Amino acid sequence: xxxxxxxxxxxxxxxxxxxxxxxxxxxxxxxxxxxxxxxxxxxxxxxxxxxxxxxxxxxxxxxxxxxxxxxxxxxxxxxxxxxxxxxxxxxxxxxxxxxxxxxxxxxxxxxxxxxxxxxxxxxxxxxxxxxxxxxxxxxxxxxxxxxxxxxxxxxxxxxxxxxxxxxxxxxxxxxxxxxxxxxxxxxxxxxxxxxxxxxxxxxxxxxxxxxxxxxxxxxxxxxxxxxxxxxxxxxxxxxxxxxxxxxxxxxxxxxxxxxxxxxxxxxxxxxxxxxxxxxxxxxxxxxxxxxxxxxxxxxxxxxxxxxxxxxxxxxxxxxxxxxxxxxxxxxxxxxxxxxxxxxxxxxxxxxxxxxxxxxxxxxxxxxxxxxxxxxxxxxxxxxxxxxxxxxxxxxxxxxxxxxxxxxxxxxxxxxxxxxxxxxxxxxxxxxxxxxxxxxxxxxxxxxxxxxxxxxx
Ligand SMILES: Cc1ncc(COP(=O)(O)O)c(C=O)c1O
Numbered sequence: 522x523x524x525x526x527x528x529x530x531x532x533x534x535x536x537x538x539x540x541x542x543x544x545x546x547x548x549x550x551x552x553x554x555x556x557x558x559x560x561x562x563x564x565x566x567x568x569x570x571x572x573x574x575x576x577x578x579x580x581x582x583x584x585x586x587x588x589x590x591x592x593x594x595x596x597x598x599x600x601x602x603x604x605x606x607x608x609x610x611x612x613x614x615x616x617x618x619x620x621x622x623x624x625x626x627x628x629x630x631x632x633x634x635x636x637x638x639x640x641x642x643x644x645x646x647x648x649x650x651x652x653x654x655x656x657x658x659x660x661x662x663x664x665x666x667x668x669x670x671x672x673x674x675x676x677x678x679x680x681x682x683x684x685x686x687x688x689x690x691x692x693x694x695x696x697x698x699x700x701x702x703x704x705x706x707x708x709x710x711x712x713x714x715x716x717x718x719x720x721x722x723x724x725x726x727x728x729x730x731x732x733x734x735x736x737x738x739x740x741x742x743x744x745x746x747x748x749x750x751x752x753x754x755x756x757x758x759x760x761x762x763x764x765x766x767x768x769x770x771x772x773x774x775x776x777x778x779x780x781x782x783x784x785x786x787x788x789x790x791x792x793x794x795x796x797x798x799x800x801x802x803x804x805x806x807x808x809x810x811x812x813x814x815x816x817x818x819x820x821x822x823x824x825x826x827x828x829x830x831x832x833x834x835x836x837x838x839x840x841x842x843x844x845x846x847x848x849x850x851x852x853x854x855x856x857x858x859x860x861x862x863x864x865x866x867x868x869x870x871x872x873x874x875x876x877x878x879x880x881x882x883x884x885x886x887x888x889x890x891x892x893x894x895x896x897x898x899x900x901x902x903x904x905x906x907x908x909x910x911x912x913x914x915x916x917x918x919x920x921x922x923x924x925x926x927x928x929x930x931x932x933x934x935x936x937x938x939x940x941x942x943x944x945x946x947x948x949x950x951x952x953x954x955x956x957x958x959x960x961x962x963x964x965x966x967x968x969x970x971x972x973x974x975x976x977x
Pocket of ligand 1: 661662663665688690691747752
């Protein structure tokens with residue numbers, strides 16, 4: 522039998538990868554040249570090393586983007602289903618955000634003082650997400666880090682519990698994994714001298730008994746989770762799992778942080794509002810200010826009261842939280858405009874309809890080719906996974922990650938004018954995505970499968 526991966530012969534994957542790599546090099550001479558030039562002062566020619574994670578022989582340099590379209594420096598146009606890996610989930614440069622940029626540009630960008638937008642933003646966040654108290658950070662990583670620090674300060678407990686396969690930004694205590702039942706540092710982690718296994722607990726998603734056993738020890742300050750794992754393919758919660766998580770947290774005095782940075786794709790109030798969750802902390806970043814760097818984190822009145830007590834106990838000094846540019850005037854303006862004018866019910870109706878169309882189209886391609894793959898979706902976020910059944914947890918999800926196969930598909934799509942997220946096979950639809958964009962992507966995925974299966 523010829524060796525294969527997820528229903529595709531490894532020879533076909535190698536051949537496709539080689540052909541598409543050559544095609545990419547041909548199509549992108551200017552990107553190649555800029556990459557070479559940039560190498561003089563940037564390792565690998567990029568200002569942030571993740572930009573080399575696209576599986577391309579050199580990074581694609583971008584000229585501009587608008588709505589659901591992006592143009593590279595060689596003049597190639599793309600229908601963009603990556604949308605900055607969620608940062609531009611509401612489209613590139615939505616009109617209300619462009620207006621903010623133009624107006625605020627002449628009024629100063631950062632003062633380290635609040636602006637008149639603050640009370641209105643508080644009302645908007647409370648009404649939308651249901652939590653009464655809020656803070657603003659520059660990134661979701663920061664928001665998670667600050668909330669976790671507060672959770673420890675409030676409870677006096679040392680541990681943070683995460684689910685295997687999680688990602689919450691570059692937050693130290695979440696860089697752990699479960700291997701053979703033991704907590705280990707996440708493979709590849711650099712420069713970590715603290716032993717994270719002493720301060721983190723890890724259990725599998727959808728394993729309520731394991732969670733309950735871990736929380737029963739009484740030393741976990743906070744459980745941090747996405748409502749569905751979206752950073753290791755996609756793992757949806759089993760019926761009743763999140764209710765069970767909430768109940769176990771309540772019973773053991775453990776705080777619960779729901780990170781909706783990706784699952785804000787669910788709807789205007791995120792998964793939390795749609796499914797009536799009641800977390801102690803709530804975080805959403807990336808797209809919340811329409812692409813201007815910003816994140817918000819909310820908490821209950823009880824948490825706010827406990828913060829006061831913890832603060833009084835700690836006495837004067839530096840809290841270890843906050844950054845200078847957090848909640849700057851530009852971010853606040855953009856946040857308000859995005860909440861008021863961009864993240865509307867109508868925008869979500871369209872995004873969800875486009876994503877459902879895309880998921881349905883890809884399912885038909887999978888069925889038509891009898892591939893052992895499936896599609897999972899959380900609202901405007903849909904993912905095709907090169908494994909036969911939806912995984913129940915991070916360990917199962919990891920078995921459906923196939924680097925070369927994904928790279929071959931991504932390159933095939935890029936070379937024909939489509940971007941999907943470079944990490945696994947995630948797609949996002951934005952308010953500017955059209956049915957024609959969706960159908961064109963489905964047709965291109967069908968062609969990619971045809972190419973990969975040819976001669977198999
Ligand atoms: C669920 C989740 N939380 C937090 C983050 C961190 O976001 P940022 O890199 O903008 O800090 C990410 C990034 O992918 C994420 O997926």
